[in-house]
Amino acid sequence: MSGAGDRVAATAPPGRVTRDGRPADTGFLLLPLAALVFSTVVLLATLFTATLIVPPGCDLGDVFVHPCTTMVNTFQLTFNAMLIPGAVMFLWLSRWHRRRTRPLDESVFPAAADVIGAVLASVRLPRPVEVVVGPRLGRRAFTGGTGAKPYVALGPELLTLPAKGPAEREIFAAVLRHELAHVQNLDLLRLQFATSLRISTRATALATALLLAAQQVWAAAPLPAGTAAGVFVRTLLLAAAAELVVRAFFRAREHEADLRAAAGAPDGMRAALSAGPERPRGLRERLLARHPAGPARLAGLDDDRGVLALPPGQVLGAGLFTAVALANLQTLVDVLIQVGLIDRPRAGDVPWTPLLIVALAAVPAAVFLPLGVWRDARARRLGGRPDRSALLGAVFGGGLLAGIFLAPYGAFFYDVAPSGPPPATGLIVCVAGAVALCWWLGALVDRAVPTGRARAALLPAAVTVGVALLVLIWESTGWLAAQGSGCAYSPVGCGWPAAPRIVLVLLGEPWATVPLALGTATLLAVALHRNGAGAVTRWWLAGVVTAGAGLVVVLPRLAPADALGLGVWDWLFRPPPVAGFAVSLQVALLVAVTVAVLLPRPVAGPAAGASALLILAVGLGCWLLERTGAAPALRPEEYRPVIGQYLGAGYALVLVAVIGVLGARSGLGRPHRRSAGGTATPPRAEPRAGVSGAGQPADGSSVG
């Protein structure tokens, strides 16, 4: 009974790698949902603590002052009340299911006991697994228990199968392997996590209803009834979306278990799945089912590339949950600033604390996106289909948009919603940013999806850049939304040019340029590494690029850099003095573009593209500022936020030239190759005397 799959399973860590070395871990699919749940729970606990259960004479800002420290306990209790029910429900359900099983009597099912013993002996398990009978299971089986004490319950009808013949024995073994694969894949932990999350979304909806009801009764100025109803409906919609995402996650895990089981019992798996009903499932059934349909499972066995693909529904849900999580933490930050627990950021300073708090909501999505995009890129590449990273980015951006509108809790805090619906330009920025991020992630794995060490090496850079870009997207959208209510106070003016300028102002922030430069450097490093020594003949260029990217980080810290920057600025534009930070950035990017032009074409594309995005951004910003004339006069302390815009003016022209040259090269090169290859104009064969037509098709198609 030991097959190839078992041999590999014996050498690979259980639950981590399947037979082809591909990562089998799809736990990252739940990360955005986790961000939603935790951000909601923290925000609601804060709102409860700040509004309803306040000790007399205390305010949220006095939380660290005796005797108001009891508010910490209040926060903790409400936090637990929303987060713990999920875990408790999972444990209770586990015990309930376990009590409905009984030990396997080998005298009643002797043939099944033999097969169970053989399969257990051939499968490497992370911990011992007990096989029991579920009297009410009929023809079903499931894996239960906790990660520490797993068990497999089999229905009595299933247990009679091995006694009927060798084919049925194979089917039984396959079903048992499928269940054991859940244990090997550590799915019980994921089930626990997913169950906790989905129940917590319901608990938060209930808590929201309680908060709304309490406000209606006790608050001096409660929310209008329509607004309160809207808040509650949106929490219900989020709970429904969470349920759909969790069920899709369960279906993905079933596919993984099928693949693992099929490695040990391929014929049995096919036989077990082939007997299913062939009727097509309706949309409701497809969305809500915990198991994929039989034909889909069979197709997954035949071609596991479909299993690797990232479902767009999951991406949409991830965008939705991420946006709501960002909105939740943004509201939390504003609450904490209002009560004085966080210092109000001063103009010109980087608001590190608020940024870091909001960034926490972006971290799960920043892990989700690279793992998902790379997984999907591998599936597409194995199938010979074009990469669709940008499309996934658009779907994610669509989810972000939906989340911006669905985020329910701002109404509790803002008298006038600072982020009423963002204007269309903001929505475009949102989608464009998501597309750029996913395109960049796809470009990192342009020719080969990394596994193992390479993947581990790329992931930190991808997560860093992802977090930064998601926060940029969020801040941009927030600024644009604020524009609607206070155009006169907007730092970049009004009208349509303000939309890209807001993004550019944010791109010019020192904290933002560092991760973006890291993104560029990562892409260049990957491109250079991928092409190897044979393709890249000028390794010193790679060194220059790396040094240039390093300058972005290092030079702003050095005093001479400012002097250098001043000199360069005076020489280029004169007169206003600037810091050297942006100069070093622009120099590094200019070097990157130059190198991209000089490198071989496969490297030049992604390198120039990545550099182009940044340089286009800063250059366009400068142009827009000059064209609109809406830029306020800069004071010296305001140079840092907008410095990249001015410096990008000249390099935007370089960028246009680079893109033009690359486009011309690829556009002119293809027809040339076609003519040289003989496809467009096949070489004419000279017929030899006496043999013309002998053994040749009459149309001469075999010539050449």
Added chain:
Amino acid sequence: MVHRSATAERTAALARTVVARLAPEELPAFDLLAQPYLTGTDTSAEGDRLGFGVVEAVTTVTPVVTLVCAGVVGALLRGAEGELEQLGGRATRGLFGALRRRPAVTAPPRVEWTREQLAEVRSVAAGRAAALGVEPELASAIADAVVGALLLDGPEAPQ
């Protein structure tokens, strides 16, 4: 041991006899296999977790036989559209009497089945099996086995 009604006991006795002929390998697990179908337990929600789903390839005979036998016993109790009750006559009355005496103090008289009665019982069994989606060959075999069980052992067969 779960307490079952007298009707369920009769059904189980008849089904056990039929299973012994059609699928003797299932006999050791008969109680486990037949229990949900005798008590009408809804098992559709069980195992809706990390599981394989319903394994359609499983062709266990006991559940089908149990449901068919339940149909036959029910038809006998109801009089099977009146006609069977007339045809059954003494047999049905004896069966009714047996079912209503709990516990049975004395064994009911041996049922004498006529050809028409058996044909009717077979028709009920085959129809029930077909309604359950059983293959025609298996449905026919189950119907024959039910008739054989009635002829040889009778519904009053000892358990």
